[in-house]
Amino acid sequence: MxxxxxxxxxxxxxxxxxxxxxxxRLEPEARPGFELSGVVTHFAPGRQLYAEGDDARSFYKVVSGVVRTCRFLCDGRRQIDAFHMEGDVFGFEAGADHRMAAEAVSDCTVIAYRRRGLESMLFHDDRLGNWFFSHAMTTLALAREHSLLLGRxxxxxxxxxxxxxxxxxxxxxxxxxxxxxxxxxxxxxxxxxxxxxxxxxxxxxxxxxxxxxxxxxxxxxxxxxxxxxx
Amino acid sequence: MxxxxxxxxxxxxxxxxxxxxxxxRLEPEARPGFELSGVVTHFAPGRQLYAEGDDARSFYKVVSGVVRTCRFLCDGRRQIDAFHMEGDVFGFEAGADHRMAAEAVSDCTVIAYRRRGLESMLFHDDRLGNWFFSHAMTTLALAREHSLLLGRxxxxxxxxxxxxxxxxxxxxxxxxxxxxxxxxxxxxxxxxxxxxxxxxxxxxxxxxxxxxxxxxxxxxxxxxxxxxxx
DNA sequence: CGAATACTTGATGAGACTCAAGCGCCGTGG
DNA sequence: CCACGGCGCTTGAGTCTCATCAAGTATTCG
Incomplete structure (x- = not known):
């Protein structure tokens, strides 16, 4: 033994x-269509979508390309939390502002959704609320998987x-x-x-x-x- | 020095x-009273509340003492995800079963809530739904903080x-x-x-x-x- | 073609792990 | 009351992995 x-x-x-x-991971098809004021935007590699501490006015869905969400440490090092690929939704925060920065890894296209007004919708549209809740729980499970890898x-x-x-x-x-x-x-x-x-x-x-x-x-x-x- | x-x-x-x-962290007071079939249980140090893979029929709130949620690796090592202290809620899963085990760190008392029926309530009771959503997002933020520490x-x-x-x-x-x-x-x-x-x-x-x-x-x-x- | 950027490889050292022993506290039993 | 284990914690010595510093090679792009 x-x-x-x-x-x-x-x-x-x-x-x-x-x-x-x-x-x-949540399938794109499983997502309710939230065509609520989505703005398609393009970013060149390395460009920042938003910084740490920015107002979390929007959240995003990747149309094409790859986005990383990360944090910077005092000494300049960086911890990348996740890579977001086609169909992934990211940047939805609990609080008022983004706790991580988001940057384009490759040439990429995203849709930015206004968060304004979504909050109230979440609890009046079952499917939408359900999806966001599942999304949060799935992201949590992925984060824990990542922790396991990082720690051990x-x-x-x-x-x-x-x-x-x-x-x-x-x-x-x-x-x-x-x-x-x-x-x-x-x-x-x-x-x-x-x-x-x-x-x-x-x-x-x-x-x-x-x-x-x-x-x-x-x-x-x-x-x-x-x-x-x- | x-x-x-x-x-x-x-x-x-x-x-x-x-x-x-x-x-x-979410304050206990901020939580809606879900007195839905809560069962108070006591555990001695080291005792397991549930194992990895167990049906996630219940989730828990700590009344006193400390509980750890963790995963075991093939080689017997263990990664502790979190310590749960008085007032903390844990064991609420996205899927059908627990992805982590929960064990009593010290002598502790918890309330076990049936998850059955809660799901539908979540999306009909705004406050309850709101609280669980916040809980998921907060837990996610804490998990990321933990990742940062583990990785760097x-x-x-x-x-x-x-x-x-x-x-x-x-x-x-x-x-x-x-x-x-x-x-x-x-x-x-x-x-x-x-x-x-x-x-x-x-x-x-x-x-x-x-x-x-x-x-x-x-x-x-x-x-x-x-x-x-x- | 040359410069810039990204990647690879090598040498060296620091930090954490492994193995092993020793200490201290506490409960048990003589 | 003290001797004795048992358990959790500490400490030491040696090893190994990964970070650091420093070239060197490949690839891209003007």
Missing amino acids: SVSIAVAAKHGNVVPSTVYSPIP GSAAQKIAAFLQEIATREGNECFVDLPMSRQDIADYLGLTIETVSRTLSQLERNGAIALPTARRVMLKDRQALRTLTV | SVSIAVAAKHGNVVPSTVYSPIP GSAAQKIAAFLQEIATREGNECFVDLPMSRQDIADYLGLTIETVSRTLSQLERNGAIALPTARRVMLKDRQALRTLTV
């Missing part, structure tokens, strides 16, 4: 002992989990096109850019993945990746 | 560059932030009574029990805190603690 635990601890797993069931994962586990997450979201089983830089990945996983790079190279040497280009990852051995995380 | 300052300078702060405003903090930063969090929640400016073990703290902060112990000793040598007993921490120099985290 103690031995097997010791061995497991060495190359330990980040996954719960119960069967792993990924958090189901090794660099290899973090990278493996990240690749699988992106693959799932892109809906592609065999390769991943990374829309974000190494720095973004590092800030999302609580690592440095060098460690991200090294770990990817390591996984390639192991045969778990291949890197035809820096931004494209072939998932050659999903079982090996899963073994790191499951 | 010089050590802790040096550490702070080296790794910088875990706090956003914008002014730090702690997430306001050094051991000293994690411990300092933890002590201040508990002090705030216990409403005591000058000392903290820790209801939980070193192992609990370690699992909450993503550290080992030895590192927690060593870091506390370090902070005592620095003069930031005093440890009259293992479970009682005097906050001697809050500025120094804040310098680590703010």
Whole structure:
């Protein structure tokens, strides 16, 4: 008993002992049409949609491209909370202002919805209220999953989990096109850019993945990746 | 002292560059009275309220004592998501079952509320719906705060932030009574029990805190603690 | 083609983990 | 009353992972 635990601890797993069931993200189709004063806007890579502390007058839905929500620390470091991809809704806050900044990772198009007036609607339109509540709970579950990874994962586990997450979201089983830089990945996983790079190279040497280009990852051995995380 | 300052300078702060405003926790008084089939139950330290994967038939409110919600990894390690203290509501899930286990940290008393029937009520009783929505958003904000700490903090930063969090929640400016073990703290902060112990000793040598007993921490120099985290 | 940017790789060191021992408190039992 | 375990906590020594500092390579774009 103690031995097997010791061995497991060495190359330990980040996954719960119960069967792993990924958090189901809300499908765009499940969303009620809130065509309430939505404004389509385009952002170039790196442009800020809003800053920390800005009035949370609007929330957003991604039409195309990728957006990151993040916070900046005093020393200039950054913690990326989430990447938002096509169909994702983000920037809806409990309080009066945004607790995170939002920035375009790639060229992207979003719809900005006025939050004004929504609050009262939430509790008069069952479907709308229901959807927003589900959205909050789902986001919470995803945040906890992320916490688990940040708190307990090794660099290899973090990278493996990240690749699988992106693959799932892109809906592609065999390769991943990374829309974000190494720095973004590092800030999302609580690592440095060098460690991200090294770990990817390591996984390639192991045969778990291949890197035809820096931004494209072939998932050659999903079982090996899963073994790191499951 | 010089050590802790040096550490702070080296790794910088875990706090956003914008002014730090702690997430306001929902006050018990702000909660609508949901006296819907609440069952008062008592648990001895270490006893499990529910396990990962259990049907989420109920959610809970803490009357006295402390409860932890956590997940277990394959290798036996544990990640504690949160400590729930007097007045806190926990165990309300998006899906059909609990994604985390809940265990009594100390002797504690909780009220279990049937979730059945609540769902429909949520969207017919504005105040109730409003409260649960706020609760979800607040919990989300706290989870993100926790992520930030897990992803970017050094051991000293994690411990300092933890002590201040508990002090705030216990409403005591000058000392903290820790209801939980070193192992609990370690699992909450993503550290080992030895590192927690060593870091506390370090902070005592620095003069930031005093440890009259293992479970009682005097906050001697809050500025120094804040310098680590703010 | 050259400059800028993004990524990779190497050498080194600091911080946290592991293993192992020692201390202190507390309840039990002689 | 004190001896004895048991348990939680502390401390030490050694190791390993990841961050840091510092080149070097690839890719993009004017």
